[in-house]
Amino acid sequence: MTPVLFDNSSGGSGGTRTLKGISPHRFSRPAPYQLGYASNEDNYILLYWNNQVVFMKDIQSENDLRKISLDKVGIKGIRYPIIVKDKENKFQNTTGVFSIYVFLPHNFRGTHMSRFVEVLNRHSNNLSQKNLNNILDDVKGTLNSKEAHLQVDFPYFLSKNAPVSKIESISSYDCSFIANKNDKMDFTLNVQVPVTTLCPCSKEISKYGAHNQRALVSVFLHMNKMVWIEDIINYVEKSGSAPIYSLLKRSDEKYITELAYDNPKFVEDVTRDVAILLNDDSRISWYKIEVESYESIHNHSAFSSLEVKKGDR
Secondary structure (H helix, E strand, O other): OOOEEEEOOOOOOOOEEEEOOEEEEEOOOOOOEEEEEEOOOOOEEEEEEOOEEEEEEOHHHOEOOOOOOEEEEEEEEEEEEEEEEEOOOEEEEEEEEEEEEEEEOOOEOOOOHHHHHHHHHHOOOOOEHHHHHHHHHHHHHHHOOOOEEEEEEEEEEEEEEOOOOOOEEEEEEEEEEEEEEOOOEEEEEEEEEEEEEEOHHHHHHOOOOOOEEEEEEEEEEEEOOOOOHHHHHHHHHHHOOEEOOOOOOHHHHHHHHHHHHOOOOOHHHHHHHHHHHHHOOOOEEEEEEEEEEOOOOOOOOEEEEEEEEOOOO
């Protein structure tokens, strides 16, 4: 369709315009451009540029005859600065990788991808866990959808002292806020913690030494009160054969190596030990644990998982 142009001789301050019975739309954005939406059975978008209004067909809102609704459509992998609560320092600035989706009814051909970014821009000064509910409401309203989904992945940084030398270094942990909203919001915290695991079987059958490796423990949880990311890191690091540090001197390496040897763990052991600590935390109402050990002498990983809803067990 060729865009239809309208003259705006009154200037660039905004106003009301109509065409062929379409409901008027109030333009409120400043010059040199203003964007508005007008709806009739054909669906149109109005674009104001240099004292002219461009009247264009809205392709995404075309009626789709395949009658298949889509669970999630939207944008994935856009980076924005965010603020995360920090147990020691109150707040921590980091970078979030956002994925935002809505439910798409069967009668719409597509969604409007740019509007997801507009929502992020509107909340750019308050991209925090506390504001997720407002962001989801804005997504639902802006995209006219009954359901919205948001996931933000981010590195969380924690200062740690080596066990013997006490030298300080920074460790990073991959975390996620996962939020969904229909009538009410469902929020999940995900924290991924690397640990060392040393194989009990290898230790038992070997004359000396035992194979050991890095394992990744991923904890998903629902909470009824604030659970700090640091609390989950602490639970997991207690449950491995030994914790992992960014910086170790020789005395520290000796300590960690011997600690792991004296504390051998299968992935099953790690899963159960983390579960005991999560079970004892009344702030947590549901959790899922996944443990993957990147085996040093095998060409596969070892894996274990557990999902628990408190009260069901």
